[in-house]
Amino acid sequence: MLEIRRLSLRHPAPLHDISLACAAGELTVILGPNGAGKSTLLHAIGGYYPAAAGEILLAGEHLADLDAGRLASCRALVEQHPARPAGMRVADLLCIGVAQPDPAILVQVLALSDCQTLLARDCASLSGGELQRVHLARALHQLLASKAPQRYLLLDEPTAALDIGAANQQLATLRQLAQRWQLGMIAVLHDVNLALRHADKVLLLKDGVQIAHGDTAQVMTQARLEQVYDTRLAELSDHHGQRAFIAC
Amino acid sequence: MSARTLLILLASLTGLAFFISLLAGEHAGARLAALLALPGHDALERELLLALRLPRVLSAAAAGALLATAGLAIQARFHNDLAEPGLIGISGGAALAAALALAASWPMLAVSVAAFGGALAALLLVSHLARGRATATLILAGVAVNALCGSLLTLLISTLPDGALRSVTFWLMGSFAGSDGRQAWLLAPLAVAVTVALQRQGRFLQALQLGDRAAFYSGFNVGRNGAVTIALAALAAGVVVSQCGMVGFVGLMAPHILRRLTGLHLPTLLKLAPLAGALLTLLADLAARELLYPAELPVGVITSLAGAPFFLYLLTRKRPSHA
Numbered sequence: 001m002l003e004i005r006r007l008s009l010r011h012p013a014p015l016h017d018i019s020l021a022c023a024a025g026e027l028t029v030i031l032g033p034n035g036a037g038k039s040t041l042l043h044a045i046g047g048y049y050p051a052a053a054g055e056i057l058l059a060g061e062h063l064a065d066l067d068a069g070r071l072a073s074c075r076a077l078v079e080q081h082p083a084r085p086a087g088m089r090v091a092d093l094l095c096i097g098v099a100q101p102d103p104a105i106l107v108q109v110l111a112l113s114d115c116q117t118l119l120a121r122d123c124a125s126l127s128g129g130e131l132q133r134v135h136l137a138r139a140l141h142q143l144l145a146s147k148a149p150q151r152y153l154l155l156d157e158p159t160a161a162l163d164i165g166a167a168n169q170q171l172a173t174l175r176q177l178a179q180r181w182q183l184g185m186i187a188v189l190h191d192v193n194l195a196l197r198h199a200d201k202v203l204l205l206k207d208g209v210q211i212a213h214g215d216t217a218q219v220m221t222q223a224r225l226e227q228v229y230d231t232r233l234a235e236l237s238d239h240h241g242q243r244a245f246i247a248c
Numbered sequence: 249m250s251a252r253t254l255l256i257l258l259a260s261l262t263g264l265a266f267f268i269s270l271l272a273g274e275h276a277g278a279r280l281a282a283l284l285a286l287p288g289h290d291a292l293e294r295e296l297l298l299a300l301r302l303p304r305v306l307s308a309a310a311a312g313a314l315l316a317t318a319g320l321a322i323q324a325r326f327h328n329d330l331a332e333p334g335l336i337g338i339s340g341g342a343a344l345a346a347a348l349a350l351a352a353s354w355p356m357l358a359v360s361v362a363a364f365g366g367a368l369a370a371l372l373l374v375s376h377l378a379r380g381r382a383t384a385t386l387i388l389a390g391v392a393v394n395a396l397c398g399s400l401l402t403l404l405i406s407t408l409p410d411g412a413l414r415s416v417t418f419w420l421m422g423s424f425a426g427s428d429g430r431q432a433w434l435l436a437p438l439a440v441a442v443t444v445a446l447q448r449q450g451r452f453l454q455a456l457q458l459g460d461r462a463a464f465y466s467g468f469n470v471g472r473n474g475a476v477t478i479a480l481a482a483l484a485a486g487v488v489v490s491q492c493g494m495v496g497f498v499g500l501m502a503p504h505i506l507r508r509l510t511g512l513h514l515p516t517l518l519k520l521a522p523l524a525g526a527l528l529t530l531l532a533d534l535a536a537r538e539l540l541y542p543a544e545l546p547v548g549v550i551t552s553l554a555g556a557p558f559f560l561y562l563l564t565r566k567r568p569s570h571a
Contacts, residue, residue: 048461072467083458087512096455097466122511142466 002075002152002184004045007054013040015208017054022201024150024182027175029195029216032205033229038188039080039156041205045186046077046154059150072097073146076139080156080188082131086124090115090134093123097142105144112177113137128161144181153178155187159194167191171198193244196220204228220245249509251516258523262309265530269305270297272534273541303432308424308533308547309526310435311488312498314442316525317518318484319499320506321446324453324514325477326375328386329507330562332500333367333485336386337393339496341370342482342489343420344397347404349490350416356430360490367486370397371478422493422548424533431491442484443522449477450515457512494548497555498528504562 002022009015015037022028030038043049045056047063056063058074066074076097085093094115095101110116115137118130126134136158143151158174159167171194178185189195195202195216202219204211206228212219222235225245232248249257271279275293279301282294315333322331322338333339345366349359370393378386405416419426452473455463460470488495502524506517532550539545 043461046465048464068464068469069467072465075465077465079459079462083462085457085512087507088457089511089513092454092511092513093458096451096458099467 001057001059001150002045002186003057005055005057007041007044007056008052009037009040009044009049009208010052011049013037013208015041015044016210018203018205018210019054020201020203020210020213022152022184022186024184025179026200027171027178027185027187027198028201028203029199030186030188030203030205031190031192031195031228032211035207036205036228037208038205040208042077042154042156042186042188046075047071058152059148072142074143074148074150075152075154076142077154078132078135078139078156078158080160082135084123084126084131086122088123089119090121090123090126091119093134094119094138094141096138098145100145101141102145106141109137109140109144112173113140129166132158132161140177143183150184151181152184152186155185157188157190159189159191167194168197174198192220192225196243196245251510251513251520254506254510254520255523258520258527262523262527262530265527265534266305266309269308269530269534270301272538299429303429304424304427304533305530306432307427307435307492308529310432310439311424311492311495312502312525312527312529313439313522314435314484314488314525315495315498316502316521316528317439317443317446318481319525320503320514320517320521321449321453321477321481322371322499323503324456325474325481326378326386327456327459329504330387330500330559331390332497332559333481333489334494334496335394335500335559336390337370337374337397338367338390338482338485339489339494340394340397340401341373342367342486343494344401344404345369345486346490347401347416347420351404351408357434360434360487363490364483364486366397367489368479368482371482375478418546419493420548421546422495422551423536423544423546424492425544427492434487435491438484438487439522442480443518446477446480447515447518449473449480450518453477453518454514457514493546495529495532496548496552497558498525498532498551500562501551501555501558502528504558 004018004020007015007018018041030041032038040049044051113133113136115133118134139153143153159170162170174185175198177183199216201214202216203213204219204224211228212224222233226233233245234248235243235245237243278290278293279297281289282297319332323329342363346359346363349362374386374389374393377389405413408416452468455466455468463470502521506520506524510516533547535550536545536547
């Protein structure tokens with residue numbers, strides 16, 4: 001279990017009293033308007049920004065007590081704007097952060113992230129979507145090649161470079177991955193409907209303050225989303241009961 | 249080109265350049281006979297070869313290896329392909345500190361330690377000034393630090409007597425003419441040690457190509473590994489400056505040529521850079537000796553004549569990979 005207890009941060013953006021828990025095989029989505037502190041929270045969970053107050057427990061251990069190597073064996077993070085190092089082959093990028101590359105795992109990871117045909121390409125030649133997939137594959141390789149008993153994948157807007165269909169497919173794939181490999185996943189998203197459809201749990205954030213956290217269906221109510229996004233919404237649902245929100 | 253092919257090619261070329269450099273000039277045949285200790289060889293020639301020419305060639309190769317490895321490490325650490333010890337003020341800081349130590353008549357090893365200190369101070373100052381700013385700031389800060397060190401150096405030199413003035417000026421232009429056994433015994437083991445130590449940072453420097461934050465998420469202590477990298481690069485560049493003066497642009501040219509040939513894979517580049525640097529300085533030293541024979545040019549003039557247009561080419565290239 002990855003537990004965040006009453007976490008507060010002063011820099012680079014203030015966060016106040018955030019608590020959440022993410023279990024293995026679960027997808028938790030952080031939602032909120034621009035500037036709410038979503039990415040800052042994700043990087044704090046990743047251990048990059050030290051907490052001003054509160055604590056983060058990873059499999060019962062304090063995150064602050066783990067060195068960079070131990071941390072990397074049990075959590076990986078895919079950034080919102082991943083690097084595109086010119087001159088570096090995709091095959092070389094996929095092995096960054098992997099102490100002992102595992103060909104068997106790499107083959108599976110490449111298939112899952114649809115990167116098999118990109119191995120010999122220069123990273124500078126990749127499209128936005130391809131780059132996201134390659135960095136996702138790298139992060140999965142890092143996690144799955146480690147022998148840590150609990151592993152967490154943190155994703156900062158993993159669908160930012162994708163069209164509506166590809167974004168939906170990406171989230172479905174991520175959920176499958178979470179369940180198949182028993183990975184805990186925490187993703188920052190902008191699209192409330194993707195969260196509504198795919199997340200197990202949602203954390204709503206506004207101005208660095210936690211508005212709600214819990215099961216997706218219970219947290220994502222029209223009134224709460226209108227409060228968080230300061231806009232009027234209409235709620236729709238199809239004949240399967242799948243809900244969606246549109247701005248009015 | 250595959251890394252293995254390039255390694256074999258570079259090792260062969262460097263070996264060949266080393267051999268040619270050892271024998272080149274008048275009496276090459278006599279020198280070869282002396283080298284191989286053939287019957288009837290000139291004993292004095294052999295003595296000169298072992299006491300003067302061999303240390304010089306060894307120093308040139310080691311200095312090139314150190315400069316190229318330092319340049320590659322600095323470029324990787326600062327995500328800036330144009331960073332080079334001479335351009336970002338490291339050599340200037342080292343030269344000033346070494347000149348101060350020389351003026352104070354410190355022994356050779358102490359001069360090298362002072363140069364390392366000067367190089368490290370300049371590098372820390374420049375990286376502090378450039379932190380969080382555009383990558384070009386690193387170069388501009390280096391220009392400013394170089395100008396400051398250059399002015400202080402001129403001030404210092406102007407107080408020296410005529411004889412000392414000439415030797416310090418010649419030293420500053422970069423030369424292996426004064427290399428002796430002591431210098432070779434300092435530079436060669438240092439080149440091996442720095443190369444091995446920096447190769448241990450290869451995986452870290454590779455991760456760093458994704459950015460400092462991504463390197464942390466990949467399992468590296470960026471502060472600690474970065475400090476080790478900077479210290480090793482400053483040690484390499486500082487000691488070379490203290491011993492051989494300013495041999496510019498080797499740390500820029502060697503990594504660039506290698507990146508062009510094999511791509512961006514730091515563990516591989518760190519293996520190849522010492523060979524490429526050694527090859528460049530061996531050829532430059534050979535040119536310095538032979539171009540205006542019997543007169544001799546400072547080797548720094550040759551590397552700058554080749555390196556400055558190379559730098560301009562990189563500046564005007566359509567899209568440098570990091571800058």
